[in-house]
Structure formats: C-alpha cells, structure tokens
Amino acid sequence: MTDETRLVAHGVHLAYDQRRVVHGVDLAVPAGQVTVIVGANGCGKSTLLRALGRILRPVEGRVELDGRDLHRMRPREVASVLGLLPQQPVAPEGISVGDLVGRGRHPHQGAFRRWSAADADAVARALALTDTQDLVGRRVEELSGGQRQRVWVAMMLAQDPRILLLDEPTTYLDIAHQVDVLDLLADLNQQRGTTVVMVLHDLNLAARYADHLVVMAAGRLVREGAPADVLDAECVREAFGLLARVVADPVTGCPMVVPEGARERRGATYSKVSLT
Known part of the structure; x- marks a missing residue:
C-alpha cells in the first residue's frame, strides 16, 4: 500500500433483502483528510459506510482500495490498512x-x-x-x-490503520467527550495523515471537523465538498426537510446551522434567563 491509500466507490448500489437503500453512489474519499457523511435517518449513510468497510457487498458497482476490488481482497490484508467502528459494536x-x-x-x-x-x-x-x-x-x-x-x-x-471508518463515534458521549473524541480523530489526521471517514448526526460538529462533507438524501449523494461550499439553507432543506439559517460559527467561522422551528415561524419571542 502507498502512503496515499485511496478508497473509492464506483456506481455503488446497496440493498438489504433485495430492497435497495443506496443508489448509484460515486465517492472518492480524499486521502489524508477528514470526511464526514451526514443526512436524515434512513438516508443510507451508515449503509454506505458498511460498504466502504467491506461489511456489505454492493449489488452493483464496486468499492476499490488502491485500485483493487475491496471485496476480493483478503480480510487480514484489508484490516491491516482499514479499520471500521460500527454504530453498535x-x-x-x-x-x-x-x-x-x-x-x-x-x-x-x-x-x-x-x-x-x-x-x-x-x-x-x-x-x-x-x-x-x-x-x-x-x-x-x-x-x-x-x-x-x-x-x-x-x-x-x-x-x-491508514483509514478509519467510524459510524457515529460520539454515540453515548456527553458534549465534552464528543469534542474530546473528535479532537482526537482530527489530531490523528493532522499528525499522522490518517484518513478519517465518519457518520455524524450533528451538522454543526460535522461542519466544524470535516475537510470534506458528504450529504446524502434518499440513498443518493446530493452534495459533497468543503463544508463552506456545501452547507447552506437549501442543502439543509433538501436533505433534512428542515427550514434553517446557516451562519458563521463565532468560534471557528465554519457554517453553523440554526433551525427555524414552528415558534420562530410564528414570530414567538423567548424570555431571557439570567445565568449569573
């Protein structure tokens, strides 16, 4: 394997019991970067991660690791390069x-x-x-x-491994430990060049830690790229069916999603509570 280990999905269709849940995804995981996959529940993001981790074989298309069909490689050979942490190990x-x-x-x-x-x-x-x-x-x-x-x-x-695949690595963690784990993964990426691919539910954490953001909806990849180029109000509405404003995070400058709920649409006001 080279230092720039490449993981690529070509026209991947994925199914459970012949029910297709991912449709024709093309994705080249940027080597040496942090990629975060986001989308509504049931959109296929965890299923796609399972295919990238050699757990689920495509019904059409293929996943390649350094140009070789991932599902034709020996398990030990794959495991020495690629690690997968499922959602509920x-x-x-x-x-x-x-x-x-x-x-x-x-x-x-x-x-x-x-x-x-x-x-x-x-x-x-x-x-x-x-x-x-x-x-x-x-x-x-x-x-x-x-x-x-x-x-x-x-x-x-x-x-x-040279590539880490993680499905909801912040599950069960309070906010402090969520940040600790994501900081750790970011440090591994920056210091060792480890390629990181993870599924996250929290859009703001995704935008903060991703170099490359992948947005899925209804089993398809609808947008990908740098968070600042991808995440806007139309993207949030398309992928999540949610009205929201996207503003700059005051700490990082990354996109920050601020949902507009029913109260905001009705023009409701909130009382201020003193924290002192």
Whole structure:
C-alpha cells in the first residue's frame, strides 16, 4: 500500500433483502483528510459506510482500495490498512478492556499471534490517547456507555490503520467527550495523515471537523465538498426537510446551522434567563 491509500466507490448500489437503500453512489474519499457523511435517518449513510468497510457487498458497482476490488481482497490484508467502528459494536462477554484493545493488533500479527513490544506500545499509546488507562482491568460490560465508546475507539487506534471508518463515534458521549473524541480523530489526521471517514448526526460538529462533507438524501449523494461550499439553507432543506439559517460559527467561522422551528415561524419571542 502507498502512503496515499485511496478508497473509492464506483456506481455503488446497496440493498438489504433485495430492497435497495443506496443508489448509484460515486465517492472518492480524499486521502489524508477528514470526511464526514451526514443526512436524515434512513438516508443510507451508515449503509454506505458498511460498504466502504467491506461489511456489505454492493449489488452493483464496486468499492476499490488502491485500485483493487475491496471485496476480493483478503480480510487480514484489508484490516491491516482499514479499520471500521460500527454504530453498535458488541464485545465478547466477560472480556476486559485491555484484552479488547489488544485485539486491535491481530491484523499485524502472524498466524500464531505472537505478542511483540510493538504491540504493547501500540496498545499503551491507544489507551493513553483515549484516556482509558485506568479501565484496563475492568470488564467492558461494566462500563458506562461513554466509557465503552472510548474503549472501542482505543481498539481502533491500536489497530493503527491508514483509514478509519467510524459510524457515529460520539454515540453515548456527553458534549465534552464528543469534542474530546473528535479532537482526537482530527489530531490523528493532522499528525499522522490518517484518513478519517465518519457518520455524524450533528451538522454543526460535522461542519466544524470535516475537510470534506458528504450529504446524502434518499440513498443518493446530493452534495459533497468543503463544508463552506456545501452547507447552506437549501442543502439543509433538501436533505433534512428542515427550514434553517446557516451562519458563521463565532468560534471557528465554519457554517453553523440554526433551525427555524414552528415558534420562530410564528414570530414567538423567548424570555431571557439570567445565568449569573
């Protein structure tokens, strides 16, 4: 594999039980950037991510990794380059945090899975980056939802892939830990050149962290590009059926979506509450 590992979908159609949910998507994931896929519930964004991660085979079209058909490559070969964190991962019953994170090293080990100093270093680094060192001896099933999510991210980091695919990595996390995880992924991208592709529901977080924003509606890719070029009131209405204003985030300058609810359309006013 080259340093610029390329992941591309060509005319991909995806289906569950012959019911097509993604229709003819062409997507070239920009190498070394953060790509965020957004869209309304049921639009096919998680399904597309599963195809990019070799979990779901297209009924038409193909996904290529460095010009090779992803679904014809050996699983271990793919796993050494590409890591996928699904929306609701399931840990083996009774497994400890340390053992789960250590499983991220399996693609880099031989048939006898001999543990090496490099493996130990990678696991220690992943635990430190996700602030989960103190959880090593605990069973995964004992953790809170937020702790569990950070442990899964640690396992992905221990795998050390060149491409990270994450389906809702901020699930179960409070806002502080959401920002922590997204900052971590952004740092990995900037410092190591790791290509990151993730599905997010929060449009404002998506606009803040994405280099490349992909907007889906009804199983189709409707817009893609830099957030400032893609995200406007018409895009929000088209993809989400939501009336909104798009203004500049006062902190980052990125697009920020401000929904216009029924109260605003009726001209309702809000009373100001003192926070002092």
